[in-house]
Amino acid sequence: MSIQVVRAHLAKHPAPAALDAQRDQYDKAERFFKVPSDVAVEPLNVGTLTAEWLRPAGARPDVTVLYLHGGGYAIGSVKSHRHLAAAIAKASGARALLIDYRRAPENPFPAAVEDAVAGYRWLLEQGQTPGRIVVAGDSAGGGLTVATLLALRDAGATLPAAGVCISPWVDLACSGQSYQTKAASDPIVTRDGVGRMASWYLAGADPRTPLASPLYADLHGLPALLIHVGGDEVLLDDARQLAARARAAGVEATLDVWPEMIHVWHWFLGMLDEAQRAVDGIGEFVRSATSLMTAPTRGSA
DSSP states (O other), rough: OOOHHHHHHHHHSOOOSSSHHHHHHHHTTHHOOOOOEEEEEEEEETTTEEEEEETTTOOOEEEEEEEESSSTTTTTHHHHHHHHHHHHHHHHTEEEEEOOOOOTTTTTTTTHHHHHHHHHHHHTTTOOGGGGGEEEETTTTHHHHHHHHHHHHTTTTOOSSSEEEESSSTTTTOOOHHHHHHHTTTTSOOOHHHHHHHHHHHHHHHHTOTTOOOOGSOTTTEEEEEEEEEETTTTTTHHHHHHHHHHHTTOEEEEETTTTOOOOOOTTTTHHHHHHHHHHHHHHHHHHHHSSSSSSOOOOO
C-alpha cells in the first residue's frame, strides 16, 4: 500500500483532545496491528516496570533490542508498540525487551530516563553482554534512546553496541525550521501538540537540558547510531541536527531520510510497504552492530 492510504486513514481518525482519550486511541493499535504469529509475547516485571519479552522463533537469546516506545513522553505503551518492537526483533534475529516507562505529566523528567537506564541495567543483571544490546526507540523514544546512552556514559557504565532512533524528538525547545516548513505535510505531529507534551514532561525544567533534549548534549563517546526520519515530517531537522552533532563529536551516525514518509511510518506495518523495508533496514543494522553479519549493511531510502 502507499503513503496516501496511510494519510487517508489518519484523516479519518484524528487524535482526540483529552490526554486519556489519546492514550486509549493509541493503545487500540494492538487490535489492528498484530504481532507476527512466530513471535512469542511474555509479560514480565522489570523491577517496578511492566514489560514484555518479544521472542521471535529462532532468535538469538544473547542479543536484545531494548525498545523505548514513542508518544511524546505522555502516551504510548507496550500495547501501542508491541507490533513494531516485535517486527524489529524478528528482522534483527534477536529478542526485544519492551518496557512501559513512567509517563508525563504524572511522572515528569527525568522519570523516563531513569526507567530506561534501569531497563538496561536489568538486562546486564540477567547476564546480557553490553555488546549484544541495541537500544532503539521512536519519536520521544528515539530521543530517550540517546538520553539513555548519555546517562549510561556519564555514569561510567559499559555502553551497548548501538542505538536506533526512529523519527527522534531530541529538541524539546522545538526550534527546528522544519516545524514550519513541514507543518503542512505532517499529518501527525504539530508544534502546538509537541509543545504541550514538552511542558508536561519538563515540568518547568529548561527545554535545553541535555538529558531531556539530547540535541544540546555533548555526544562524544556514544556508540554508533542509525537515524531514520521521513522527508515530510516536522521532526526532520531534529534528526538532521542530531546526526550532524553526533558526527562532529566523533560518533558514527547513519542518517536515512525517506522521501514522502511521515512520522514513524514504521508503525504502519501491513499498511505501508516502506514500513517493512525500514524495519528490515533496522534489522540489518542491529545484526551488524552485534556482529551477527560478516559485513555491515544499512537500510535504504
